[in-house]
Amino acid sequence: MTKKTIFISTGEVSGDLQGAMLIDALKQQAKQQGIELTIVALGGEKMARAGATLLGNTTDIGSVGLLESLPFVLPTLTIQCRAKQYLKHNPPDLVVLIDYMGPNLGIGTFIQHQLSQVPVIYYIAPQEWVWSLSPRNTTRIVEMTHKLLAIFPEEARYFEEKGASVHCVGHPLVDRIPSYPSREQARTALGIKPDQTAIALLPASRHQEIKYMMPIIFSAAQRLQEKLSTCRDVPVERLEAGGQRANDKGQIFWIPLSHQAYRKPIEKAIQDYGLQATLVTEKTQEVLAAADLAITKSGTVNLELALLNVPQVVFYRVSPLTYWIARTFFNFSIPFMSPPNLVVMRPIVPELLQENATPDNLVREAMELLFNPQKRQQTLENYHQMRQLLGDVGVCDRAALAILQLAHPLGL
Template sequence: MTNPDRRRVFISTGEVSGDLQGALLIEALHRRAGDRNLALEITALGGKRMARAGATLVGETADIGSVGIVEALPYMLPTLKIQRRAKQRLAANPPDLVIMIDNMVPNLALGKYMRAAHPQVPVLYYIAPQQWVWAFSEQDTERLVAQSDRMLAIFKAEADYYQRFGGNVTWVGHPLVDRHPAPANPVAARQQLGLARDAAVVTLLPASRRQEIRYLLPVLLQAAQIVLAKYPGVTFLMPVSNPAMQASFERGLVQYGLPGRVVMEDSQTAIAAADVAITKSGTANLEIALMDVPQVVAYRINPLSARIGYYLLKFDVPYVSPVNLVVNQPVVPEFLQWEATPEAIAAATLELLHNETARQTMRLGYAKMREAMGPPGACQRAADLILDTIV
C-alpha cells in the first residue's frame, strides 16, 4: 500500500457536551480516513475526550461554558486568550478544513477570522447552535450560514431551519443513537455498582458547568430530601462528568443527609441503575431517554440573567429539554427557573417512582424520539461527508 495522503483538520468546540460530540466525530473520521488511505492530523479546541480520541489540543474549552448573560462574563477573558492562541496556530499552519461544533459566540468570532484571513479554507459546521430553538437574532443565523461552506445537522428541525436561511445543509442524524442502540440493563448496572437488584435508586445529574453548582445543585438536593422522606430506603447516585465537581457533590450528599454515593467516570452505569433520573437540561436528557430511564428535568440560572432573557429579550420557547424538542411534545416534565422548586421536582419524581402507567407513557415518547433522531450511523455519515470535502 502506498503511503497515505495527509490532511490537516482543525476542530473548534466548547463545554462537556461539545467535547463528547467532538470525540465521537474524531473517532469516526480516523476510521473512515483509514478506509481511504488518508492520514489525518487533527488539532482542536476541546477537552480530554477529544484528546483521547486523537486530537492535539490547542486549548482546553470543556470547562469554559455557561448559560445566561451574567454567567458568561467570567469566561470572556479566558475565551479571548484561547481564541488568540487558536488564531496563531491557524496562521502558522493553515488547515485543509475547519470544523465548528456548537459554541456559537466563540465560533462566530473564529468563523469571521477564517473568512478574512484564510478564505481558501472551507469551514464546515457540524451541530450548529440551536438557533432553531431560541434565536434572539436572525442576524446571528445569517452570519452562521454565511461563514459555513456546509452544515451537517443532527436534528431534522435544525436542518430545516438553516435551509430556510440558505444554508447548504445535510441532515445526518444524531450520533447518540449509535452510542445507545438499546435500552440499558438495570440489573447488570446495579450488580456492577454493588446495589441490590430490588433497590430503589434515583440518579442525580445536577451539573456539568460551575454555575449549575450554585443555582441548580441545591434545588435538586432539596428535591431529593423530599423524595427520601416520602420514599424511605431510596439510594441516590451522583455521577461526575467533570472531576472538578466531585467535592461539591460529595459535600452535598452529606449536607442534605442523602444515602448514596458519587460515581466517578461511570455515568452511564449510574444512569442505567436508576428507577428515575433527576437531571439538568442538556445532552444528558437524550442519553437518559435512549437508555429508557424515566427522568425529570430542571434548570435554573442567575435570576438577573433570567429576567433579562424573559422581560427584555422576550425569551419564550415551548420546551428546553432536547427530548421534548425532538418530537415537539412534553415527553418529560421540565421545570425552569421559577417553576424549578424542590417541591415540584420531587412530586414529578415520586409520580414516576409510584406510577407504572406514567413510566410506560414516557417510554412510548422515548420510542418516538428515538425514531425522530434518525437511523444509526450518524457519525459515519458525517465523517464521509467531511472527508469528501478534503480529498
C-alpha cells in the same frame, strides 16, 4: 498517501464527548480512504485521547447566561487568540465547528474573512433554532458555513429555510448507546438489588450550575428520600396505581461526576443534606442505565436517558437577573429546553424552568413517574416515537464521510 489537516473547535463537557466520537470516526474513515489525517482542536481530554492535538482546553470555560459568562470572557478570548494565530500560520484543509455558539461564531468569522479558501462545516449547530435570540446569529452561521450537519429534524428544517446547505446525519448518541450495559448488567456492576430504587441525580456540568442548580436538586432529593422511607417494599415494575415503594436502607441516589472540579462541593452537599447517595467517577454509563428515575439539569444527558428508557424530570435555572434581562430585552421564549422534547417538538418529559424549578415541583413530578405506572408507560412509548426521528446507527460515520468529502473531494 494524501495528508489532510482538520481543525475542530468545541467546548464544554458534552462538546468534548461529541468531538471525541467524531475524531474516532474521522480517523477510521480516513484510513479506509488512504488519507493521513492530522487533527488539531479546541476541546478537552476525551478529544485528546481520541488523537487530537489540543491548542487549548475549553471544557472548563463554558456557561449559560449573560452574567454567568463574564468570568469566562478573558480565558475564552485568550484561547481564541491563540487558536487564530495558529490557524493563520498553519491553515488547515477544513474547519469543523461543534455547538459552542459564541466562541465558534468568532472562529468561523475569522476563517471566513482571513482564510476564505478553507471550508467550514458546522456539526451540531448552536440551538439558535430554538432560542431565536438574534436573527444576526443565524445569518452568520449560514454565511460562514459551507455545510451544516444537522442532528435534529427541526434544526435541519430551520437552517434549510434560512438558506444553509444542510445534511441531516442523525444524533451521535444513537451510535453510543449500544455500547452501554443493559439495565441488569448496570445494576449488578453497581451492587443495586432488583428491588431497590435507584435515582440518578445530574446537577451540574458547568461551574454556574453548582451555584444555581445543586441546592434545588439536593433539596428535592432530601424530601424525596423522606417520602421513600415511608413506602412499602414494592419494585417499580410491579407498582399499581397508588402503590408505594420502600427505602431499602441502601443508597437511593447515584451521582455521576461530570468533572473533578465539582467533587468537593458535591461531596459536601451530600453530607449537608444527609443523602443516601454515592458519587460515581468512572461508571457514568452504569448509573444512567441502572436508574429507575433521573432528576437532571437540561442537556445532552436528557437524550441519553431517553434512549436508555429512563423516566426523567428536567429542570434549569440561571441567575434571576440574567433571566429578567433575557425576557425583557431579548423577548426570550422557547418551545422546549430538553433535547427529547425538542426532537418531537412536544412535551414528552416534564421540564421545569426558572421559577418553576422548585424542590416541591421536582418531587411532585418524580413521585408521579415513580409510582404511576400509566405515566411511566406513556413515557416509554413517547421515547420510542422519539427514537424513530434520530436516525440509524452510523451517525458519526456519515458525519465523517461528509467532512472528508469536503476536505478531499477527489478522494471519494
